[in-house]
Amino acid sequence: MSIAELDQKHIWHPFTQMAEWEPLSIVRGEGNFLFDEAGQKYFDGVSSLWCNVHGHANPRLNRALIAQAEKLAHSTFLGLTHEPGVRLAAAILEVVPQNLTRVFYSDSGSASVEIALKQSFQYWQLQGRSEKTKFVRFENAYHGDTLGAVAVGGIDVFHKMFGPLLMHSIAVRSPYEPLWSKDAGRGLELALADLDHVLQNADSIAALVMEPLVQGAAGMLTHPPGFLSAVAKRCAAAGIHLIVDEVATGFGRTGTLFACEKEDVEPDFLCLAKGISGGYLPLAATLCTEGIFAAFLGARSEMKHFFHGHTYTANPLACAVGIESLAMLRERAADVAALAALVTSTARTFDGKPYVREVRTCGTMVGIELGDANGGELPWDKFVGAKVCNIARRQGMMLRPLGDTIIWMPPLSSSKTEIESLRQATETAIQECFT
Numbered sequence: 001m002s003i004a005e006l007d008q009k010h011i012w013h014p015f016t017q018m019a020e021w022e023p024l025s026i027v028r029g030e031g032n033f034l035f036d037e038a039g040q041k042y043f044d045g046v047s048s049l050w051c052n053v054h055g056h057a058n059p060r061l062n063r064a065l066i067a068q069a070e071k072l073a074h075s076t077f078l079g080l081t082h083e084p085g086v087r088l089a090a091a092i093l094e095v096v097p098q099n100l101t102r103v104f105y106s107d108s109g110s111a112s113v114e115i116a117l118k119q120s121f122q123y124w125q126l127q128g129r130s131e132k133t134k135f136v137r138f139e140n141a142y143h144g145d146t147l148g149a150v151a152v153g154g155i156d157v158f159h160k161m162f163g164p165l166l167m168h169s170i171a172v173r174s175p176y177e178p179l180w181s182k183d184a185g186r187g188l189e190l191a192l193a194d195l196d197h198v199l200q201n202a203d204s205i206a207a208l209v210m211e212p213l214v215q216g217a218a219g220m221l222t223h224p225p226g227f228l229s230a231v232a233k234r235c236a237a238a239g240i241h242l243i244v245d246e247v248a249t250g251f252g253r254t255g256t257l258f259a260c261e262k263e264d265v266e267p268d269f270l271c272l273a274k275g276i277s278g279g280y281l282p283l284a285a286t287l288c289t290e291g292i293f294a295a296f297l298g299a300r301s302e303m304k305h306f307f308h309g310h311t312y313t314a315n316p317l318a319c320a321v322g323i324e325s326l327a328m329l330r331e332r333a334a335d336v337a338a339l340a341a342l343v344t345s346t347a348r349t350f351d352g353k354p355y356v357r358e359v360r361t362c363g364t365m366v367g368i369e370l371g372d373a374n375g376g377e378l379p380w381d382k383f384v385g386a387k388v389c390n391i392a393r394r395q396g397m398m399l400r401p402l403g404d405t406i407i408w409m410p411p412l413s414s415s416k417t418e419i420e421s422l423r424q425a426t427e428t429a430i431q432e433c434f435t
């Protein structure tokens with residue numbers, strides 16, 4: 001039986017309508033390309049769901065992985081420690097906002113957010129602030145698919161179904177306003193006014209959670225400059241924690257190592273995943289301040305410690321690759337900044353093109369929203385975004401849409417020629433789809 005047939009027989013894929021699923025089996029990755037069973041080559045235009053950093057089968061990352069596998073593949077972090085876990089934490093703490101001093105590992109972006117929510121909640125309980133039980137989030141937010149993360153998300157198609165299972169969170173207006181909105185240009189002002197209103201009840205609020213600069217899964221909805229720092233100031237003034245979710249934006253995607261740098265923001269919690277292991281292995285981390293960490297200290301009998309942990313927490317293989325990946329990113333900081341500028345300017349060439357409704361960019365993160373001939377919304381159930389990506393795939397370009405928004409998030413090792421091929425394939429696919 002072929003892999004495709006076996007897949008059809010046994011596998012249930014994420015975010016996939018299995019009744020219409022046509023398997024495409026990837027057998028190999030090299031540099032910024034993936035190869036299927038038939039030997040067809042594809043540029044990895046979305047970095048394998050936004051996590052690949054330095055390309056596939058990178059020799060330095062491979063060496064780090066193999067060297068670690070020969071020493072220790074896994075040992076629990078519950079009550080034991082190991083060098084890769086400790087060294088990666090120290091390396092990360094060198095490059096994140098300086099108020100963050102502690103690293104709590106897990107294995108997915110969703111888990112990193114759940115952990116921040118639980119730690120914030122428990123922190124306030126330990127402080128005797130038992131009334132601080134609520135969380136604030138933004139409209140259109142996405143923080144993952146486990147129930148705690150879903151509870152602070154706001155994308156209806158992903159989250160509405162599970163409403164009855166979720167803890168309540170308070171939604172604040174997103175600062176993103178599309179070009180065609182009557183409130184275009186007023187997003188920052190309106191969102192901050194809504195936030196100010198919500199923060200009048202800050203006594204009952206533990207934390208606010210947000211994606212910095214861009215709401216990725218909602219379709220790369222970009223925030224006005226200054227919004228992140230304005231929110232941070234308000235959280236500090238209101239006495240609530242700020243949880244910044246850099247699962248998507250972290251490790252170079254916006255052109256700087258972290259989005260927080262762009263607005264000099266020091267969050268109380270920082271959530272990291274995806275690029276943390278260069279896109280090789282599942283790894284995540286929730287960072288917090290020494291003050292938050294210290295609140296959990298005491299005699300064991302006081303039962304103040306944080307009762308949470310996953311079997312593969314701080315997996316040494318993932319951490320060893322993460323150390324090498326971060327070192328490479330730091331060495332290549334100027335190249336990453338240049339790539340971000342190139343991807344942004346390349347994407348902006350789609351502005352005003354037929355069937356392009358809006359182009360949204362944040363460094364290497366791009367959303368090209370498609371529209372009808374008059375710039376109107378496309379009927380959602382025609383799945384035009386998916387059709388465009390399927391056409392691009394036939395030209396050797398691997399893309400994945402979010403609704404009718406075409407996403408680009410190329411590996412940070414992409415060349416100028418590869419970015420030009422990304423542009424060409426997208427343009428041709430849009431033209432072909434609409435003619």
Ligand SMILES: Cc1ncc(COP(=O)(O)O)c(C=O)c1O
Nearest residue numbers: 108109110142143144216247248
């Ligand atoms: C901002 C953000 N947070 C959390 C997640 C969830 O990460 P994971 O899929 O690793 O659970 C994602 C995934 O796309 C994300 O974009």
